Amino acid sequence: MIQARIDEHTVKIELTEGSSLRLDAEGRWGSYRRGPSFFRRTLRDEAWCGSRELDAAERRQLEAWIQETLEHSRQALLAGELPVLGDARDLLDSLEKALALDESVAQRRDLFDQVYAERIPILPPDRYRDLVVLPATGCPNGQCSFCAFYQGVDFRPFSLDEFTTHLDNLARLLGRALAARDGLFLGSANALALPDKKLLPMLELLQDRFGSRPRGLASFYDPEHAPKRSLADWKTLESLGLTQVVLGLETADPALRQSLGKSPDLSLIDQSLAALSQTHIRTGLTLLLGAGPAESGDSQLAQATDYLASLPLGPRDLIYLSPLDSSTWPQPHTAFAPWRKQLRTSTPAQLVHYSMDRFHYYA
């Protein structure tokens, strides 16, 4: 049976033939299901089906199907044949808005490229729906051998004026769909590398412009390339909305860590977690599956087990187990289950699969 649901953020139309369409508050499509095929749109206006981006002809076909669905739904609504969960008049407005949309893919991409001076290469899996906000681009380290995201890209903090323009452009890019983003993510690789003198006015501006979000503000954090922060500094960041910090542990084996381009000294991570554990900010630690030679896997797991047991982590915290694409291990993905089983004995933190190769920044 055909039916539609509408709330302040989303319209979802379900059709009998196993197809469905989701629209944002601006009337732009976000996902479309047609039989076994499920299509999604990225914020840069690329259309994906599974792991494949649609070519121009497929995209035209998809847009024709979406237009048909919109028109069919509008006619059914006017004929009183479309059951609606929510306000039917709002639904009609949304459908008419979607049918009248007159934006080209090129226009949307230009705007996206103005907003994001660099692509969004990765987010932690629990933060995929965040809106990424950039106080800086690049990574102040950029040297990790396993990470292709930022090699050769300079770390560039934005000025407050640039950040203001960035927020203006973000508001234009998303329009009313911005309200549906229930979390914000400070990009790129290490926004917390900015000194608080520079970062705090940006966070105040962000809070002023976009308000507080239910899931708050998250960021990657590399203490080896960031100012040292006291508990009072973290509490100040917490008061400005910071709710989650993700650190790249990668391995608890110091020599392996050094060979990957990180410091062999874990004391900066220890100190950061000691302070963060006295706030309400939840922490995440990334741990690579498949780094180093395959025969070192058992000793890496033993070191990770001991190290995680020594940390002040709680059940809200997260360990991201991330299979390494360039691994020489036979199949690093298959290590996830045994590592999780073992690590569960050493930490109350949640153990989450974090695949680096499947991220798309969906609308």
Ligand code: SF4
């Ligand atoms: S610190 Fe993180 S983002 Fe930067 S190069 Fe290393 S892994 Fe990549």
